[in-house]
Amino acid sequence: MDKMAVEILFENDDFIIVNKPYDMYINSDNENEKNTVTCHIASHDSHLSTSTSPLYFVHRLDYSTSGILCIAKNKTAAGRAGKLFEKRLTSKYYLAIVRGHILNFELADIHYAVGMDPSPQSAHKMTTVTSSASLSNEPRAAHTRLLVLETGTYCGDPVTVVLLKPITGRRHQLRVHCSAIGHTILGDYTYTNKVDSTPHRMFLHATRLILPFEQDALDIQSPEPFFSDPELSGKWKPGKKCYKYSTPADFTAVCDVIDRSYTVGVKCKEFCFKQ
Structure with missing residues (x-):
């Protein structure tokens, strides 16, 4: 594109x-x-x-x-x-490439509350509540589901392709939730404290949106954008593929997986902080 x-x-x-x-x-x-x-x-x-x-x-x-x-x-x-x-009747699905290999789970529920970052130098940034020491200004409950699709390397560094489904809709929710579990989105300059500046873009893409109107419901997909981009393809080396996701039919199938509350054989993990 x-x-x-x-x-x-x-x-x-x-x-x-x-x-x-x-x-x-x-x-x-x-x-x-x-x-x-x-x-x-x-x-x-x-x-x-x-x-x-x-x-x-x-x-x-x-x-x-x-x-x-x-x-x-x-x-x-x-x-x-x-x-x-x-x-919260809509369904939104995002493709992302995150830093590091996710190996200890396949499906995750991330339940960290999200609020404004209280640091004076962090205007417009959000943060997550992962401990009593990280309480932010007016945090609001937030929930993201994450499904591991494929591992690989970017410029020799380990990365993982994931499917993200925000259950709630907080500002920067997907970005701060990925950061909170130790896997920042590739190219996210803001939530790596201005460190991840080499990639030409941030690898987060809203791939599917379902609007379940009573009449004429809409289910819209966009093409997979990352691996058709020559800026990425020359720097990417594939590793283990858990699911196919490049075609519309394949992507619909992985959306069905992340929508299930439980899938036999899929290793799950929950991230949450309880005061």
């Missing part, structure tokens, strides 16, 4: 669903900022209610995160979708 292209995956009278590139803003109040989703698919001011053709963002993706973004074309559609997100 062209880094600057915003691919439309689905469109009807109520919604436009796009494949957002990495390192792109969703919108901006700065009229000179052109690196936004809104500038590519509509007018610069389309995120404002004063626009002649306003768009409504029912969920968001970080600047560094690529993948599926659902945008409503009218208030009624935005309200319908918003209720699904509020009630």
Whole structure:
């Protein structure tokens, strides 16, 4: 995918669903900022209610995160979708490559609460509550499921491809949960204290979104983005593959695995902190 292209995956009278590139803003109040989703698919001011053709963002993706973004074309559609997100009825699935080999479990439930990082130098960062010493400002319960898909190396360093399913929707939840279990997302400059700066991108991609409307439910997938990127392919060496995930059918199958509460033969682990 062209880094600057915003691919439309689905469109009807109520919604436009796009494949957002990495390192792109969703919108901006700065009229000179052109690196936004809104500038590519509509007018610069389309995120404002004063626009002649306003768009409504029912969920968001970080600047560094690529993948599926659902945008409503009218208030009624935005309200319908918003209720699904509020009630946690949507299903979101992300592909990520994380640092290190995950060998001691295959499926994990991460239950660390997420809140604002209280450090004065950490504006806009989030943190997890993993001990009484790490209590953050106004932490909120958070839950992520993680399934190991494949191990390998990136530039000779051990990495693991994982499927992530956020059960809750906290700011930076997937990034801080991966960091909290000792496996930061490859290329996550922010949550490695500005250390992981070599990769050309952060390897987190929103790959599938299910909106279970009573009529005309939407189930949208985007293509697997990492291994078709020549910036990665020359630096990647595969190791052990646990699941196939490159085709839409394969990806749907691994989503079915992570959706199950228990699978015979799959080694599970729970990460949680109880005061």
